[in-house]
Amino acid sequence: MKVYVLTADEWDGGYGSEIFLFGVFSTEEKAHKQASEMELDYYDISPINIDENKERFYLGGYIE
Numbered sequence: 825m826k827v828y829v830l831t832a833d834e835w836d837g838g839y840g841s842e843i844f845l846f847g848v849f850s851t852e853e854k855a856h857k858q859a860s861e862m863e864l865d866y867y868d869i870s871p872i873n874i875d876e877n878k879e880r881f882y883l884g885g886y887i888e
Contacts, residue, residue, distance in 0.1 A: 825874045828855040831883055832867035841886040 828849045835842040846862065849855040855869045870881060 826871050827874055828852045829870045829872055829881075830855045830858055830867060831870070832859070832864045833884055835886075839886065841884055843884040845883075 828851065830846040830849065831843055832846060833841050834844050846864070846867070847855070847858055849858065852869060852871070859867045859869070872881070
């Protein structure tokens with residue numbers, strides 16, 4: 825079963841990054857709707873297969 829993971833970088837204090845998970849959804853449309861309702865500016869929706877995924881997903885961060 826495929827699900828859609830909604831993440832976003834909520835850092836707004838200059839240099840840096842704070843990645844948050846906003847939900848896991850059964851359809852991409854539901855994930856987009858949630859992002860819209862939460863007024864997220866910069867977000868990512870990643871499709872993932874439950875119990876089958878063997879990849880690492882980089883959620884983001886800040887390295888100097």
